[in-house]
Amino acid sequence: MVGWAIAVHGGAGVDPNLPTERQEQAKLLLTRCLNLGISALQSKAAAIDVVELVVRELETDPIFNSGRGSALTEKGTVEMEASIMDGPGRRCGAVSGLTTVKNPVSLARLVMDKSPHSYLAFSGAEEFAKQMGVEREENDYFITEDNVGMLKVAKEANSIVFDYRIPTTGYESCGVGVESPIRMNGLPISVYAPETVGCVVVDSQGRCAAATSTGGLMNKRTGRIGDSPLIGAGTYACDACGVSCTGEGEAIIRGTLAREVAAVMEYKGLGLQEAVDFVIKERLDEGQAGLIAVSKTGEVAYGFNCVGMFRGCASEDGFMEVGIWE
Amino acid sequence: MGWAIALHGGAGDIPVDIPAERREPREAALRRILQIGVSALNAKHSPLDVVELVVRELENCPHFNAGKGSVLTANGTVEMEACIMDGSSKQCGAVSGVTTVVNPISLARRVMEKTPHVYLAFDGAEAFARDQGLETVEKSHFITPENIERLKQAKEANRVQQDYTQPIKPEVPDGDSKLGTVGCVAVDGLGNLAAATSTGGLVNKMAGRIGDTPIVGAGTYANKFCAISATGRGEAIIRETVARDVAAVMEYKGLGLKEAAAYIVDEVAPKGTTGLIGVSSTGDVTMPFNTTGMFRACATEDGFSEVAIWKSG
Numbered sequence: 001m002v003g004w005a006i007a008v009h010g011g012a013g014v015d016p017n018l019p020t021e022r023q024e025q026a027k028l029l030l031t032r033c034l035n036l037g038i039s040a041l042q043s044k045a046a047a048i049d050v051v052e053l054v055v056r057e058l059e060t061d062p063i064f065n066s067g068r069g070s071a072l073t074e075k076g077t078v079e080m081e082a083s084i085m086d087g088p089g090r091r092c093g094a095v096s097g098l099t100t101v102k103n104p105v106s107l108a109r110l111v112m113d114k115s116p117h118s119y120l121a122f123s124g125a126e127e128f129a130k131q132m133g134v135e136r137e138e139n140d141y142f143i144t145e146d147n148v149g150m151l152k153v154a155k156e157a158n159s160i161v162f163d164y165r166i167p168t169t170g171y172e173s174c175g176v177g178v179e180s181p182i183r184m185n186g187l188p189i190s191v192y193a194p195e196t197v198g199c200v201v202v203d204s205q206g207r208c209a210a211a212t213s214t215g216g217l218m219n220k221r222t223g224r225i226g227d228s229p230l231i232g233a234g235t236y237a238c239d240a241c242g243v244s245c246t247g248e249g250e251a252i253i254r255g256t257l258a259r260e261v262a263a264v265m266e267y268k269g270l271g272l273q274e275a276v277d278f279v280i281k282e283r284l285d286e287g288q289a290g291l292i293a294v295s296k297t298g299e300v301a302y303g304f305n306c307v308g309m310f311r312g313c314a315s316e317d318g319f320m321e322v323g324i325w326e
Numbered sequence: 327m328g329w330a331i332a333l334h335g336g337a338g339d340i341p342v343d344i345p346a347e348r349r350e351p352r353e354a355a356l357r358r359i360l361q362i363g364v365s366a367l368n369a370k371h372s373p374l375d376v377v378e379l380v381v382r383e384l385e386n387c388p389h390f391n392a393g394k395g396s397v398l399t400a401n402g403t404v405e406m407e408a409c410i411m412d413g414s415s416k417q418c419g420a421v422s423g424v425t426t427v428v429n430p431i432s433l434a435r436r437v438m439e440k441t442p443h444v445y446l447a448f449d450g451a452e453a454f455a456r457d458q459g460l461e462t463v464e465k466s467h468f469i470t471p472e473n474i475e476r477l478k479q480a481k482e483a484n485r486v487q488q489d490y491t492q493p494i495k496p497e498v499p500d501g502d503s504k505l506g507t508v509g510c511v512a513v514d515g516l517g518n519l520a521a522a523t524s525t526g527g528l529v530n531k532m533a534g535r536i537g538d539t540p541i542v543g544a545g546t547y548a549n550k551f552c553a554i555s556a557t558g559r560g561e562a563i564i565r566e567t568v569a570r571d572v573a574a575v576m577e578y579k580g581l582g583l584k585e586a587a588a589y590i591v592d593e594v595a596p597k598g599t600t601g602l603i604g605v606s607s608t609g610d611v612t613m614p615f616n617t618t619g620m621f622r623a624c625a626t627e628d629g630f631s632e633v634a635i636w637k638s639g
Binding site for chain 2: 090091096115119122123125128221222230236253254260267
């Protein structure tokens, strides 16, 4: 028997000028989600159920970039993606290109549990959603006024915006050293995916699980898939740990970030925090990202190499922390 | 050290008594296409160019499950996916849900080089292909009579099939034949590495199903240690992060390419699910598989070459 532990995140890369009021709103949501997870864990729920439950809550709330409140594509629509992984047995499920599913993480779970596959996308995924009878809404349910405004800003700046909550006049002052558009893959776009959400849990049986969900990059090209639904990149769980990442999707994919944490634990014998620190420091090159992780021995850890990450963690011994900055 | 190259046309339950008319065209294609890759390396083309070139040839060949000759979804359509990765920069590009683009691997390369993204899928990928002026054709171009037959059999057996060379034998358990996917890995004399994989996926797959091929770290991976392209049961390869793990074991445990690949294929991946090809920065090449067979070929600059299906020796 091990002490349970849980961590949640609402995205890495935060504008240092973010209004205090918004910071408080975010922290309240993170706290609420942590408490939801904690109650479930105290009732002996399995890790896989807890991560789904918590991410559903994050998706439903419009504050972060997932489910309702998702960033918008170049066409002004929402295309959501998510993945979930169960440490024991490493079963996994993922979805991309969802436009009507209220809780993408739950559809990802159904792909894992009720289909012969691991990953379904676009109209095939929507078709599966209909068959499964999950809760669905019109695409505009997911669109918030804030995001419509941000898309406009992004188009005017003709770049992909990393934090869609910055004030429209403050684009030049947004964090992470963006004075001129950051270059990625040799082309001028701004930094990483804003405010993807995720949750990792180890339950009292020592089972780990992870889940991640997002609307992706503001002003993204339709059909663009990021790291969140990719097993090994945005999400990973095995016997040893559970990991969920957020930040520059392309860098996370290239660095196979979530798998990397587990791989250095397994192959280099590093402990959880060491592994997290190593991966953030050594595996991102010029990319910027953050991640949360738990280990089967009840540890919880997080790391990020950018300005801020919305996160919260708690463990059975009474530890609890919600934060944004270092 | 010299260059090295390996290519595959899928791992699976390829029976040793496969009829000559199914075996010979594939062997001949592997031999011909290997030579194309070898010539390109001798002409000093970059490994990235070479893997793309080789996979384009494999896609155009109707005998393999990629491009023309792709297996069919449950709806009788073709949905192709591909991925390419450059070891030195770790830049990568992937596409899924491609239905009209003649060479998905080239589309994947354009995603890598002409967008700020890594992965485009379905309508978005198709639209991008048109923006880029890539060759597109009628969807029917990719469909072959053999694959229509395979789908029919799979539906009759009501099972998702990976093998596209044999009719389904009812007594063989699920995961009977795991063919599918083509790929190429190459390294030049300077240690630059690249990997590319392309596929039509699983016979009778659900529309929208994505396999391991376009998932960086699962079916395709390259860094400064090695370049890997995997084939077999997609869902298992995703879970085992096969391609990434070979490189990770080399880096973190100091194993050589052959040992690392053998470890992943023999000890980690479930039997009957996985095959891979790999080259290392020092010019090693390996082609292990834990299935009955794997259509494959490789060559190294010192003159060694091999085209094979089952275990050699």
